[in-house]
Amino acid sequence: xxxxxxxxxxxxxxxxxxxxxxxxxxxxxxxxxxxxxxxxxxxxxxxxxxxxxxxxxxxxxxxxxxxxxxxxxxxxxxxxxxxxxxxxxxxxxxxxxxxxxxxxxxxxxxxxxxxxxxxxxxxxxxxxxxxxxxxxxxxxxxxxxxxxxxxxxxxxxxxxxxxxxxxxxxxxxxxxxxxxxxxxxxxxxxxxxxxxxxxxxxxxxxxxxxxxxx
Numbered sequence: 001x002x003x004x005x006x007x008x009x010x011x012x013x014x015x016x017x018x019x020x021x022x023x024x025x026x027x028x029x030x031x032x033x034x035x036x037x038x039x040x041x042x043x044x045x046x047x048x049x050x051x052x053x054x055x056x057x058x059x060x061x062x063x064x065x066x067x068x069x070x071x072x073x074x075x076x077x078x079x080x081x082x083x084x085x086x087x088x089x090x091x092x093x094x095x096x097x098x099x100x101x102x103x104x105x106x107x108x109x110x111x112x113x114x115x116x117x118x119x120x121x122x123x124x125x126x127x128x129x130x131x132x133x134x135x136x137x138x139x140x141x142x143x144x145x146x147x148x149x150x151x152x153x154x155x156x157x158x159x160x161x162x163x164x165x166x167x168x169x170x171x172x173x174x175x176x177x178x179x180x181x182x183x184x185x186x187x188x189x190x191x192x193x194x195x196x197x198x199x200x201x202x203x204x205x206x207x208x209x210x211x212x213x214x
Contacts, residue, residue, distance in 0.1 A: 027069045028055040030089035038081035038103075044074070068092035075121065076100040085110040092116055099145070100124035107146075109134040119143040123169065126150055131170070133158045140164060147171040147192075154214050155180055155199075168192055175199045176214035 032050040040046075047059045056063035062071035069090050075097045082105035087096075093114050104126040111120070112134025120138070123145040130153035131146065141162055147169040154177030155170065165184040169192045176198035179185065193199055198214065 025054045026089045027092075028052065030086040031055050031058070031061065031069070031072075033084060033086040037084055038079045040077075040079050042078050044077045044079065064092065070116075071095040071097075073097045074101070079103065083108050083111075087111060088113040090114065094140075095119040095121075097121045098125065102126060104128065106130075107132055107151075111135070112137045114138065115140065117141055121145045123147045123149065128152070130154075131156055131159075131175075135159060136161050138162065143167045145169045147173070149173055151175060154178075157182075159183075160185055171195055 106129035136158035160183035
């Protein structure tokens with residue numbers, strides 16, 4: 001009869017082979033959590049198999065040479081649902097493309113932890129609530145497009161610290177207050193703020209019907 005220690009050791013090696021393989025990759029887990037939050041009637045996320053070692057073979061996901069997720073392309077994909085804080089686990093993400101869908105709810109403040117993010121395109125959805133102040137931590141951000149949503153509140157002054165920001169568009173929301181003028185905001189054209197009925201700015205005449213404060 002084999003000693004108990006030998007049997008225990010054998011089970012340690014056999015159990016992973018007998019059980020379904022579940023990914024221990026945090027990025028894969030984060031994306032799978034996103035999939036569970038989304039309705040996907042056209043099956044664009046069909047290849048997102050959580051049993052794989054990492055998500056680098058999934059459609060709409062791009063990885064670098066170290067198998068880190070650097071890009072998520074789900075623009076115009078006919079998906080709906082909400083976003084969650086687990087997206088902050090994609091620490092190497094450079095581009096988050098979710099434009100022209102039917103995603104609703106608030107934009108997770110945890111997205112402000114994505115230090116490598118260069119492009120954030122959430123336009124053309126139904127996002128509600130305020131623009132997260134935590135976006136001020138996105139020091140690599142160059143493109144921020146939040147237009148054509150249902151966002152409210154003011155444009156966070158903290159965003160003036162984003163020295164690399166080149167494109168900023170919040171038009172067609174319900175923002176209020178005054179437009180920042182410091183940092184990169186000195187170069188953004190007024191159409192970037194158009195059709196926010198309660199947003200104030202010295203050059204918004206004709207682009208915003210009414211100018212009320214928050």
